[in-house]
Amino acid sequence: MAKILISPSKYVQGPKELKKLGSYTQGYGKKALILISDGGYKRIGKMIEDSFAKSTCEYHFDFFHGECSKNEITRLCNIMKETKCDCIIGVGGGKIFDTAKAVAYYEKTPVLICPTIASTDAPCSALSVIYTDDGVFEEYLFLPANPNMVLMDTDIIVQSPVRLTMAGIGDALATYFEARACEQSDAMSCAGGKTTQAAMALARLCFDTLMEEGVKAKIALEAKACTPAVEKIIEANTLLSGIGFESAGLAGAHAIHNGLTVLEECHAMYHGEKVAFGTITQLVLENVDAQELQEIIEFCIALGLPVTLQQLGVHEVTKEKIMAVAEAACAENDTLHNMPFEVTPATVCDAILAADAYGHYFLGI
Known part of the structure; x- marks a missing residue:
């Protein structure tokens, strides 16, 4: 292909x-x-x-x-x-x-x-x-x-609410991790083919830009100031993430987002906020090393992105609710199957619950 x-x-x-x-x-x-x-x-x-x-x-x-x-x-x-x-x-x-x-x-x-x-x-x-x-x-x-x-x-x-740009960072945060998963599984991207070196480089540049400029941009935006950090984040959220996700592929994070839409409690949350939690869940599914997981969770906390189900609006967490999310995320036509290993509603449900627990741990609550 x-x-x-x-x-x-x-x-x-x-x-x-x-x-x-x-x-x-x-x-x-x-x-x-x-x-x-x-x-x-x-x-x-x-x-x-x-x-x-x-x-x-x-x-x-x-x-x-x-x-x-x-x-x-x-x-x-x-x-x-x-x-x-x-x-x-x-x-x-x-x-x-x-x-x-x-x-x-x-x-x-x-x-x-x-x-x-x-x-x-x-x-x-x-x-x-x-x-x-x-x-x-x-x-x-x-x-x-x-x-x-x-x-x-x-x-x-x-001039827009700072939360919206932070949600954009949450959406863009998934780009590299989903691209990495698709490259490992040799999955087909949204562009209808396999990923190029250029797409992977843009996805990586997107991630590096977020980590380097994200907190600086948040502080500047709170002051309604358009600094070089803000300009770089706008480009990362829009152009780098846009080309990166589309030409390198989607995997777990966006499928988890789609699953979360079955819970009415989450409808008030922005797309990127749900994707950020989906990214953490994907990393749990992949069993990444503790340092990488901690870096991403603490980055989300610093930007005010949700790291727990409660922060997503789910105040009463039940196994039945989370299984419904997991089953929706595992739909046959969704991108969770681009992960480089088999996923099932049961493993996704456990990953969501674990991601929630890690979020509580790093929040200290």
Whole structure:
């Protein structure tokens, strides 16, 4: 099988870049559907409108309904037809991006992604994670192409809640460990082939950047300061993790995340927060050495990422609940089977309970 690396066609990161959105968009279509949340429009809608003032491209706003579900995708495909839009722009966070990418796929149009947060690696990928209307993981929709453009305005991201960028670190933290597992098992990546040296190098660079810059970036963001550490973390969360996970592969951490979505108590937690706990669980499954496990748990604690089930919202932990998570994580179509050894709901359940116990241990509670 061939080795494959895929990436967005263009990645732009810097201050005040959203003010150029209209001029960027005119290279992709004549009328853009701009998918944004109601709150996002109130914050930056005027800035986006102003960016189109001198553009040859028209635009139409529509407000996201909250889930990247089949019903939401269908609704927006119909709006694309009704408004005669020939490209789509997703502005906001991960579920908006995934929805915009799916709509672009079905409508055969270009898609531009404009994150206002750095909370996931979704912006760069040729993948949409589909949920039910109630927020339960349903399936991965693998797309034939990555976004035409990803635009990161660092001025806007620095103003977002610090917790969101830390959740992005939680998502990115899984990249190297899942890539390592896939390389060991010779698994097929999300790109449809085996991993390249380039993808592994980017996954490793992502991890090294997080460990070196993560705490520094957290402190700077709390002061609303955009420092070199913050710039590097934004790139790691978005570009390095995006290419790394997609072209090197997913394994245990994201499957554990998907399993956790069956617990309603976890729905208030961000994607990356659940992935961070999934990463710890994957490391327990792998029985990594004590020093590596301790380093990752203490790093998560320093960033405020959850290391226990209670921190994920599960205040009453029962074997039945955790087995339900484990069974969902072990679904036939999920990525837990990319681990370089056999996994079963029983071993995953034990790993989740052990990860929770290790979290309590290092928290001293």
